[in-house]
Amino acid sequence: xxxxxxxxGPVDSxxGPVDSxxGPVDSSRIPRYAGPATYARLPRxxxxxxxxxxxxxxxxxxxxxxxxxxxxxxxxxxxxxxLLRPYNPAQDASPFALAQVxxxxxxxxxxxxxxxxxxxxxxxxxxLLGTGARLMTLGGDHTIALPLLRSVAKKHGPVALxxxxxxxxxxxxxxxxxxxxxxxxxxxxxxxxxxxxxxxHVGTRxxxxxxxxxxxxxxxxxxxxxxxxxxxxxxxxxxxxLRQRIGDRPLYISIDIDCLDPAHAPGTGTPEAGGMTxxxxxxxxxxxxxxxxxxADVVEVAPxxxxxxxxxxxxxHTAYExxxxxxxxxxxxxxxxxxxxxxxxxxxxx
Numbered sequence: 001x002x003x004x005x006x007x008x009g010p011v012d013s014x015x016g017p018v019d020s021x022x023g024p025v026d027s028s029r030i031p032r033y034a035g036p037a038t039y040a041r042l043p044r045x046x047x048x049x050x051x052x053x054x055x056x057x058x059x060x061x062x063x064x065x066x067x068x069x070x071x072x073x074x075x076x077x078x079x080x081x082x083l084l085r086p087y088n089p090a091q092d093a094s095p096f097a098l099a100q101v102x103x104x105x106x107x108x109x110x111x112x113x114x115x116x117x118x119x120x121x122x123x124x125x126x127x128l129l130g131t132g133a134r135l136m137t138l139g140g141d142h143t144i145a146l147p148l149l150r151s152v153a154k155k156h157g158p159v160a161l162x163x164x165x166x167x168x169x170x171x172x173x174x175x176x177x178x179x180x181x182x183x184x185x186x187x188x189x190x191x192x193x194x195x196x197x198x199x200x201h202v203g204t205r206x207x208x209x210x211x212x213x214x215x216x217x218x219x220x221x222x223x224x225x226x227x228x229x230x231x232x233x234x235x236x237x238x239x240x241x242l243r244q245r246i247g248d249r250p251l252y253i254s255i256d257i258d259c260l261d262p263a264h265a266p267g268t269g270t271p272e273a274g275g276m277t278x279x280x281x282x283x284x285x286x287x288x289x290x291x292x293x294x295x296a297d298v299v300e301v302a303p304x305x306x307x308x309x310x311x312x313x314x315x316x317h318t319a320y321e322x323x324x325x326x327x328x329x330x331x332x333x334x335x336x337x338x339x340x341x342x343x344x345x346x347x348x349x350x
Contacts, residue, residue: 020097021048021052021096021097021098021099021100021101022043022047022048022100022102023042023086023096023097024040024041024042024084024086024096025041027041027085032082032083033082037075037078037079037081037082038055038078038103039055039077039078039081039103039136039138039316039319040055040081040082040084040096040101040316040320040323041081041082041084042055042096042101042102042103043102043103044102044103044104044105045102045103045104045105047102048100048102050100050131050132050133051100051101051102051104051131051133052099052100052101052132052133052134052326052327052330053099053100053101053102053133053134053135053136053323053326053327053330054102054103054104054128054131054133054134054135054136055101055102055103055104055136055137055138055319055323056103056104056105056106056107056124056125056128056135056136056137056138057074057075057078057105057106057107057137057138057139057140058074058106058107058109058121058137058138058139058140058144059071059072059073059074059075059106059108059109059140060107060109060111060117060121060139060140060141060143060144061073061111061140061141061269061302062111062112062114062117062141062143063114063141063142063143063179063180063181064141064180064181064269064270065174065180065181065182065269065270066269066270067268067269067270067302067305068269068302069269069302069303069304069305070139070140070141070268070269070299070300070301070302071111071140071141072302072303072304073138073139073140073299073300073301073302073303073312073315074106074138074139074140074301076267076301076303076306076309076311076312076315077138077298077301077312077315077316077319078103078138078316079309079312080309080312080313080315080316081316081319081320083313083316084316084317084320088320088321088324090282090286090321091286091289091321091324091325091328093324093327093328095320095323095324095326095327095328096327098327098328098330098331099326099327099330099331101136101323101327104128107120107121107124107125108120109121109144114143114177114179114180115179117143118143118144118146118147118179119147121144121147121148122147122148122150122151125137125147125148125150125151125152126151126154129151129152129154129155129295134293134294134295134326134330135148135152135295135296135297136295136296136297136298136319136322136323136326137295137296137297137298137299138297138298138299138301138315138319139297139298139299139300139301140297140299140300141181141269141299141300142165142169142181142182142184142254142256142299142300143179143180143181143183143184144184144297144299145169145184145185145188145254145297145299146179146184146185146187146188148252148254148295148297149161149184149188149193149194149252149254150188150191150193152193152250152252152294152295153193153194155294156250156294157250158192158193158194158195158196159193159194159195159249159250159251159252159294160194160195160198160199160245160246160247160249160250160251160252161185161188161194161195161198161199161200161251161252161253161254162200162202162242162246162251162252162253162254162288163185163199163200163201163202163222163254163256164201164202164203164253164254164255164256164259164281165201165202165203165204165254165255165256165258165259166203166204166205166206166227166256166258166259166270166271166272166275167182167204167206167256167258167270167272168185168201168204168208168213168214168217168222169181169182169183169184169185169186169256170183170185170186170189170213170216170217170220170222171183171186171209171213172186181269181300185199185220185222186220189220189221194221195249196220196221197221198245198246198247198249198251199220199221199222199223200222200223200224200225200242200245201217201222201223201224201225202225202230202238202242202259202284203225203226203227203230203259203260203275203276203281204224204225204226204227205226205227205228205272205273205274205275206272206273206274223245225238225241225242227259227261227274227275227276228274230276230280230284235280235283235284235287236283236287238284238287239283239284239286239287239288240287242284242287242288243287243288243290243291246288246291248291248292249292250292250294251288251291251292251293251294252293252294252295252296253285253288253293253296253297253322254296254297254299255281255296255297255298255299255318255322256268256299256300257298257299257300257301257311257314257315257318258270258271258272258275258300259275259276259281260275260276260277260278260281260311260314261273261274261275261276261277262275264276264277264278264310264311264314265278265301265310265311265314265315266305266306266307266310266311267301267302267303267304267305267306267307267310267311267312268300268301268302268305268311269300269302270300278314278317278318281314281318282317282318282321285318285321285322285325286321288325289324289325289328291325292329293322293325293326293329295326296319296322296326298315298318298319298322301315
């Protein structure tokens with residue numbers, strides 16, 4: 001026995017599955033704690049040859065301003081993801097049956113030269129996106145969002161952005177450095193790779209350097225949904241607001257795990273009190289399932305400050321919801337294309 005399975009789950013079409021991707025290791029045959037820790041126990045990219053969604057790690061944290069350690073975040077998320085199962089009842093989908101999802105390993109970036117590291121991440125993302133895959137990136141610190149957005153924008157043009165974070169990450173520089181985990185989205189706006197009609201921070205809170213931070217952020221085009229807004233208004237209303245802001249634009253979602261309260265994500269670099277619960281985050285993401293999600297990242301998991309894998313478990317489930325959204329969309333696109341192709345064949349045969 002190979003110990004692998006190819007699960008078949010529901011597809012949003014009466015025609016059923018459009019292909020038969022290779023799925024995770026079968027946990028009824030091989031215990032979850034055994035074997036290599038790929039994300040969700042999925043096959044490696046080199047084992048399947050191609051992927052609709054490539055899960056890739058970026059073990060880099062040279063852009064942090066406080067606690068280091070997010071370079072170990074990707075592997076911590078992979079370890080915590082051993083408990084994920086093939087069927088997602090919240091979205092009524094089996095994501096690993098709807099699309100080929102594979103673990104593409106890590107992008108090895110220079111930890112001593114941040115400019116070179118940014119270029120390396122961008123080039124690697126270009127290569128993966130060039131195969132037709134969407135990216136589910138596991139960080140790493142938030143610096144990596146900039147090269148990822150550069151790469152995605154080459155394919156889709158300026159994209160809508162939902163940025164889940166305790167912090168704005170639109171500051172200009174730290175100690176004169178333009179590339180840090182607090183500056184990626186200012187750089188992205190400056191470079192014209194974001195659609196400034198569809199930008200939102202979600203989950204922000206805590207003290208700022210001054211009121212000018214908010215003024216500058218608003219000038220860049222960002223809307224803000226604070227963690228207090230989520231508490232008062234609820235996940236459904238917030239998700240509806242975000243859907244309206246995004247429209248049908250290509251969407252990139254970037255999630256700093258510190259958008260969660262330290263009770264739900266203690267293992268992160270810059271924790272702030274008063275954050276979202278993991279339940280609120282997951283519900284908001286599920287409410288975005290109808291949007292055109294082209295790639296995403298989950299960053300700033302620092303396992304040295306975690307305990308009982310609380311943060312890594314939250315991050316693994318967050319990536320699972322994002323992967324499910326992308327898988328459902330990919331399956332529907334394949335069905336639509338198959339129907340168009342068949343209609344063209346029928347017309348030609350007449």
